[in-house]
Amino acid sequence: MSIGHHLDALYGLPAQTFPGPGDAPRPVEPDTLAWRVGSDVYDAGEAWTAAFARFCDTVDTTRVKALIVGAWEEAYEENSAAVIEALVAARDRFPALRALFLGDMAGDECEISWINQTDVTPLLAAFPDLEEFGVRGGSGLGxxxxxxxxxxxxxxxxxxxxxxxxxxxxxxxxxxxxxxxxxxxxxxxxxxxxxxxxxxxxxxxxxxxxxxxxxxxxxxxxxxxxxxxxxxxxxxxxxxxxxxxxxxxxxxxxxxxxxxxxxxxxxxxxxxxxxxxxxxxxxxxxxxxxxxxxxxxxxxxxxxxxxxxxxxxxxxxx
Missing domain, CATH: 3.80.10.10 (Ribonuclease Inhibitor)
Incomplete structure (x- = not known):
């Protein structure tokens, strides 16, 4: 059996997918949602790092409490190193972040054992106030x-x-x-x-x-x-x-x-x-x-x- 669904909540907050380019997010208080930022695994029109940059420019990240990393392009071949690097580089923009989940992909995007990860320890070092951390996918995980x-x-x-x-x-x-x-x-x-x-x-x-x-x-x-x-x-x-x-x-x-x-x-x-x-x-x-x-x-x-x-x-x- 594979995982057939995304997270519907994190840190007690309902999950909300940040919209793609050209679609403005609906007006909402940033601290009332667990924000999912993702790309497409296959034929991605936008890299995950680009989607994350848009998110940081659009949402008041100083109020974001929960962040969900969805799919990144070619996750079955490319590991999460670029994703982790972008998150670590943006740490000062997320002073309220208390929950982070890495790799929220359902089976139709990328089966759990196909998701390529890397050492996730830098995320915990970068966010010493995190209260919840989760990761999906064991291939290459450190x-x-x-x-x-x-x-x-x-x-x-x-x-x-x-x-x-x-x-x-x-x-x-x-x-x-x-x-x-x-x-x-x-x-x-x-x-x-x-x-x-x-x-x-x-x-x-x-x-x-x-x-x-x-x-x-x-x-x-x-x-x-x-x-x-x-x-x-x-x-x-x-x-x-x-x-x-x-x-x-x-x-x-x-x-x-x-x-x-x-x-x-x-x-x-x-x-x-x-x-x-x-x-x-x-x-x-x-x-x-x-x-x-x-x-x-x-x-x-x-x-x-x-x-x-x-x-x-x-x-x-x-």
Whole structure:
């Protein structure tokens, strides 16, 4: 499955696409919208950097709180370096910016694993007051260990997340981070991390404020869940999201056999491969304690070939 939609909101503000050349934006207060600035992936009539320059000349950027980077030209071949360079160069024009999302492309523009990224760390360094940062696309993505005192939400959506990026996130000091969402993906699309790479995140030592942890869309979901079951960080969580991956009865049994989860407000396991008895056990264990449990979109069997081979898939791959 691919991502079939754009972000409809960021930082609690509705998303609004900045119009193309020749179309004036409707009169609106700049701080009431999350502005999406984009180009076209194929046969672009205007480069993303040119669209961004128009945006900066048209909108009072000193009041912009949330910015969404949409498609840039030939994103399946050209990485986001020019986009990041333009954003960093304009940092002084965005004193109120608190949320930034890079690569908001739907599947009909560019499949998630075709989006070419680069090291996004310069964006976080350039905007020390950012509270929310997200990025879509794992090809070429870099994330070096850093310290950021304001960041409250970090979202990395990929069909395959490299071990280097996982270790970069785990090695970062993010004292204000409340929400962490990593789509680990599959080796086919660059997801070469192992459970050991998650250890710094699962310890929670550098994430003292974390309350919402999502480790999802993983081909190795059973192993991830097995590690989460005894992870110190879980005791302080309100939401645990292990959805969108290849979670089987083995992983669910490990989760239920670990530390208590009855303190959670929500456990999200949607898109899974659990049998009905195990699903019922999860419900009985947690819903009785008031935990909201999402077990939607189950795929018990997977795809079975004539020779008995069973194929199971993450929710978002290519």
């Amino acid at each position: 994330f070096s260990a850093l310290t950021h005192g304001a960041l409250r939400s970090l979202v990395i959506e990929t069909g395959g997340l490299s071990a280097e990026v996982v270790r970069g996130v785990g090695g970062s000091d993010l004292p204000a981070l409340v929400h962490l969402d990593l789509w680990l993906g599959t080796p086919e699309y660059g997801g070469d991390s192992e459970v050991a790479d998650l250890a710094p995140i699962l310890s929670g030592a550098r994430l003292p404020s974390l309350r919402h942890l999502a480790l999802r869309n993983s081909e190795m979901q059973d192993a991830v869940v097995g590690a989460v079951a005894f992870a110190p960080v879980v005791a302080r969580l309100e939401v645990l999201d292990l959805s969108m991956g290849v979670l089987t009865d083995e992983g669910a049994a490990a989760l239920l056999g670990g530390q208590p989860l009855t303190h959670l407000k929500k456990l999200d396991l949607h898109h899974h491969y659990l049998s009905e008895p195990v699903k019922e056990r999860v419900r009985q264990t947690l819903e009785a304690a008031g935990v909201e449990v999402d077990l939607d979109r189950g795929h018990v069997e997977g795809d079975v070939e004539d020779d008995g081979t069973v194929w199971r898939y993450v929710a978002v791959g290519e």
